[in-house]
Amino acid sequence: MIKILFVCHGNICRSPMAEFVMKDLVNKAGRSEEFFIASAATHSDNIWNGQGSPMYRPSVACMKNHGVPFDKNKRAALLKRSDYEKYDYIIGMDRENLYFMKQILGEDDENKIHLLMEYANGAEVADPWYTRDFDTSYRDILTGCKAFLKSI
Numbered sequence: 001m002i003k004i005l006f007v008c009h010g011n012i013c014r015s016p017m018a019e020f021v022m023k024d025l026v027n028k029a030g031r032s033e034e035f036f037i038a039s040a041a042t043h044s045d046n047i048w049n050g051q052g053s054p055m056y057r058p059s060v061a062c063m064k065n066h067g068v069p070f071d072k073n074k075r076a077a078l079l080k081r082s083d084y085e086k087y088d089y090i091i092g093m094d095r096e097n098l099y100f101m102k103q104i105l106g107e108d109d110e111n112k113i114h115l116l117m118e119y120a121n122g123a124e125v126a127d128p129w130y131t132r133d134f135d136t137s138y139r140d141i142l143t144g145c146k147a148f149l150k151s152i
Helices: 014-028 057-065 095-105 134-151
Strands: 002-008 035-041 089-092 113-115
Touching: 002 014, 002 095, 014 035, 014 057, 014 134, 057 134, 089 095, 095 113
Parallel strands: 002 035, 002 089, 089 113
Antiparallel strands: none
16 A cells, blocks of 8 residues: 655645545546555644644535545645554655654654655645635645646
């Protein structure tokens, strides 16, 4: 089984979108049983007393608009050092995420840590929390996930 963890700052916008976009892509390819896909945050901004926030409403609306199925009970979770051993691929959305992923996970001796857009055009997935442009982030995530799936 191929285990993939998508990561962003708070795990309420980009990384859960990537998680559910990738799940949708592998499902449509008839390969769901080959994958375990999840997402996590580099920061605890959206986690209080051990309880993660739900996905950000504009992210949910964007996924609904694009027909991407998702788990409405998804809650933000924090990236842990032990995730390095658990996952085959740990995929960040931007360079800041990458920096903090390496701080949390330690040395990447097995070359598991990557940016999503490395598989496509090399850009970063902009944070829609700040840009307010959820559709552009969604399109970048879809492009990156398709290219990533093709590379596996």
